[in-house]
Amino acid sequence: xxxxxxxxxxxxxxxxxxxxxxxxxxxxxxxxxxxxxxxxxxxxxxxxxxxxxxxxxxxxxxxxxxxxxxxxxxxxxxxxxxxxxxxxxxxxxxxxxxxxxxxxxxxxxxxxxxxxxxxxxxxxxxxxxxxxxxxxxxxxxxxxxxxxxxxxxxxxxxxxxxxxxxxxxxxxxxxxxxxxxxxxxxxxxxxxxxxxxxxxxxxxxxxxxxxxxxxxxxxxxxxxxxxxxxxxxxxxxxxxxxxxxxxxxxxxxxxxxxxxxxxxxxxxxxxxxxxxxxxxxxxxxxxxxxxxxxxxxxxxxxxxxxxxxxxxxxxxxxxxxxxxxxxxxxxxxxxxxxxxxxxxxxxxxxxxxxxxxxxxxxxxxxxxxxxxxxxxxxxxxxxxxxxxxxxxxxxxxxxxxxxxxxxxxxxxxxxxxxxxxxxxxxxxxxxxxxxxxxxxxxxxxxxxxxxxxxxxxxxxxxxxxxxxxxxxxxxxxxxxxxxxxxxxxxxxxxxxxxxxxxxxxxxxxxxxxxxxxxxxxxxxxxxxxxxxxxxxxxxxxxxxxxxxxxxxxxxxxxxxxxxxxxxxxxxxxxxxxxxxxxxxxxxxxxxxxxxxxxxxxxxxxxxxxxxxxxxxxxxxxxxxxxxxxxxxxxxxxxxxxxxxxxxxxxxxxxxxxxxxxxxxxxxxxxxxxxxxxxxxxxxxxxxxxxxxxxx
Numbered sequence: 001x002x003x004x005x006x007x008x009x010x011x012x013x014x015x016x017x018x019x020x021x022x023x024x025x026x027x028x029x030x031x032x033x034x035x036x037x038x039x040x041x042x043x044x045x046x047x048x049x050x051x052x053x054x055x056x057x058x059x060x061x062x063x064x065x066x067x068x069x070x071x072x073x074x075x076x077x078x079x080x081x082x083x084x085x086x087x088x089x090x091x092x093x094x095x096x097x098x099x100x101x102x103x104x105x106x107x108x109x110x111x112x113x114x115x116x117x118x119x120x121x122x123x124x125x126x127x128x129x130x131x132x133x134x135x136x137x138x139x140x141x142x143x144x145x146x147x148x149x150x151x152x153x154x155x156x157x158x159x160x161x162x163x164x165x166x167x168x169x170x171x172x173x174x175x176x177x178x179x180x181x182x183x184x185x186x187x188x189x190x191x192x193x194x195x196x197x198x199x200x201x202x203x204x205x206x207x208x209x210x211x212x213x214x215x216x217x218x219x220x221x222x223x224x225x226x227x228x229x230x231x232x233x234x235x236x237x238x239x240x241x242x243x244x245x246x247x248x249x250x251x252x253x254x255x256x257x258x259x260x261x262x263x264x265x266x267x268x269x270x271x272x273x274x275x276x277x278x279x280x281x282x283x284x285x286x287x288x289x290x291x292x293x294x295x296x297x298x299x300x301x302x303x304x305x306x307x308x309x310x311x312x313x314x315x316x317x318x319x320x321x322x323x324x325x326x327x328x329x330x331x332x333x334x335x336x337x338x339x340x341x342x343x344x345x346x347x348x349x350x351x352x353x354x355x356x357x358x359x360x361x362x363x364x365x366x367x368x369x370x371x372x373x374x375x376x377x378x379x380x381x382x383x384x385x386x387x388x389x390x391x392x393x394x395x396x397x398x399x400x401x402x403x404x405x406x407x408x409x410x411x412x413x414x415x416x417x418x419x420x421x422x423x424x425x426x427x428x429x430x431x432x433x434x435x436x437x438x439x440x441x442x443x444x445x446x447x448x449x450x451x452x453x454x455x456x457x458x459x460x461x462x463x464x465x466x467x468x469x470x471x472x473x474x475x476x477x478x479x480x481x482x483x484x485x486x487x488x489x490x491x492x493x494x495x496x497x498x499x500x501x502x503x504x505x506x507x508x509x510x511x512x513x514x515x516x517x518x519x520x521x522x523x524x525x526x527x528x529x530x531x532x533x534x535x536x537x538x539x540x541x542x543x544x545x546x547x548x549x550x551x552x553x554x555x556x557x558x559x560x561x562x563x564x565x566x567x568x569x570x571x572x573x574x575x576x577x578x579x580x581x582x583x584x585x586x587x588x589x590x591x592x593x594x595x596x597x598x599x600x601x602x603x604x605x606x607x608x609x610x611x612x613x614x615x616x617x618x619x620x621x622x623x624x625x626x627x628x629x630x631x632x633x634x635x636x637x638x639x640x641x642x643x644x645x646x647x648x649x650x651x652x653x654x655x656x657x658x659x660x661x662x663x664x665x666x667x668x669x670x671x672x673x674x675x676x677x678x679x680x681x682x683x684x685x686x687x688x689x690x691x692x693x694x695x
Contacts (some may be wrong), residue, residue, distance in 0.1 A: 008062035021054030045685055052681040063668040064256050075655040077115040079108055080144055082164030084123045085134035089285050101132050101637050107642045124530045137611040142172030158655040159184040165191030166621030169613040185632035191620030195227040196284035200614055209326040210265040210297050216260040225249045230280040234259055239272045265297040270525050288615040294607050296525055302328050302511050306349035307335045309358045315351055317483035321503035335360050342366050349513040352379045354386035371630035373473040373510040379480030382624045392468030392474050393443040396436050405432035406452035406479055408463050414449050415546055415572035416466055417509050418536050422498035430488050433479025473510055519600035521591045527608050529584050537568055537575035546573040554591040584610035601693045
């Protein structure tokens with residue numbers, strides 16, 4: 001570490017500082033009588049005063065202390081390990097579990113002499129360090145590259161070594177995910193590329209929702225490898241009751257069979273069906289011979305009506321998002337052609353109605369006289385004067401000013417429901433909506449989900465908000481162009497999950513029949529075994545105001561009676577619980593709280609479904625591992641060639657230690673020792689003068 005002194009002015013200005021100090025001290029002590037102080041004391045006082053003034057004057061030059069530090073960083077190598085179930089399905093499972101892991105550890109130890117070695121495990125999630133239980137349910141190799149890019153950008157990352165079978169079941173294609181990475185990639189190809197004898201249930205096509213009294217189809221797709229001449233039986237169980245059975249004959253070494261099944265929806269609730277194939281002799285694994293599906297049997301679908309005066313891409317985006325939920329049926333009509341009964345719908349969406357060309361006054365009068373929830377979408381064609389007359393909780397004075405571009409800002413205080421986590425992560429990257437310009441006025445009962453950000457200014461103007469009166473629930477989107485959100489979601493993530501989840505939450509809140517109970521528990525019916533169980537709860541006082549003062553306890557119980565107690569966390573004015581993940585099975589829960597001497601309790605149930613994607617393909621994809629290495633200045637190695645891999649890494653001349661120079665500037669005036677030095681000089685001068693009897 002080296003230190004140097006720099007100033008904002010030419011360094012020779014110090015001469016003026018010294019001259020100023022000398023002049024000040026000379027004026028002060030020149031006229032002193034010769035007998036007042038001894039000559040030596042006079043000179044000492046002169047020097048002290050001169051030093052103090054010189055130092056103070058020097059500080060006016062804005063002096064800086066420059067600190068130069070040199071830091072070296074060894075090249076970094078990341079050793080990643082696939083920790084999913086497909087790794088230990090084949091005949092070499094014992095080799096991978098024991099011998100390979102010890103050899104991989106030895107490689108890490110040997111490389112640490114030259115490299116900084118970092119370990120990662122990847123599967124359905126990426127974690128630091130190595131885990132070798134091989135319990136991962138899905139392989140997301142693309143997530144590994146995203147994690148490394150986030151953590152090690154601008155670091156001296158030389159290479160990544162990936163040990164795995166090349167089977168990916170989730171996330172981005174690894175070749176595409178690693179396309180822009182500059183470091184070298186080496187791969188260790190594990191698993192068997194030969195097809196083993198296996199009979200499995202490859203896929204089950206079904207709808208998650210059926211309706212009471214109806215028949216519903218299942219389509220079971222069976223794959224057979226090297227099972228020619230073998231016979232099996234496909235059986236479907238509902239609980240312990242067998243509801244379907246069929247003999248299956250395999251006629252060739254590679255065969256795909258589709259078995260259609262029709263079942264009856266005889267009772268309301270979540271029904272669990274187990275589909276099983278009897279094993280054939282010498283199968284490589286029988287874990288993929290059984291799968292389970294859960295189907296919710298309901299009384300009927302909720303009907304949603306979208307009315308508009310003209311076509312618009314926002315309508316298509318909303319329709320696509322709503323139809324993802326099989327519990328909804330969506331109808332689109334032009335308002336001038338609609339002659340149906342409003343009362344038969346669970347939700348009405350008015351796209352830019354009332355509009356400039358059609359006030360739709362009769363329809364809106366019927367809506368106001370009903371209890372049907374309404375979602376208003378405002379835009380350039382909206383008749384704001386007619387909309388204000390509806391008294392939906394929002395008033396926008398009409399203006400001739402050009403509409404504004406409003407970006408969404410999530411309201412952390414929003415409490416009607418919990419926004420899905422995906423939308424919280426991506427909402428700041430969504431494009432703006434075109435919103436009417438004006439000074440918005442909202443009713444006290446309005447709950448704002450998103451505020452408007454105009455340019456760089458965050459406002460309290462509502463962009464998406466909800467209102468509820470005694471008789472009707474309503475919501476409004478104060479802008480058009482929401483179709484761009486769905487497109488942006490796909491461009492950034494490769495899917496529409498965040499947008500569709502947001503629309504689903506909005507529709508679910510509006511279309512759901514109002515629950516007048518003071519205590520509510522809200523959760524999904526299905527979770528997968530690698531998903532966290534998230535539960536919302538709401539508590540209302542006697543004035544029907546949302547509160548979260550008392551604690552809310554919940555106990556989750558599995559089918560065997562094992563209990564998992566939790567306490568809800570407070571979120572805004574409601575409650576939220578992330579209970580973590582659970583093994584597959586049926587679960588029930590009971591939540592309770594006390595308020596004003598009353599005890600409130602709610603019960604619910606949910607199911608955890610298993611994931612066996614890693615067992616559907618038991619053939620290792622070494623082609624992917626080879627291409628991944630070749631495209632990034634690396635090589636693919638076999639498990640027995642780790643010594644060659646070590647030699648290849650050590651022989652790379654471009655993997656070198658990097659030296660960084662860090663410069664830091666510190667204002668001299670901010671250093672405490674300078675203050676204490678000036679104080680010491682002046683104090684010493686004052687003390688000597690007093691001691692010598694001077695003034």
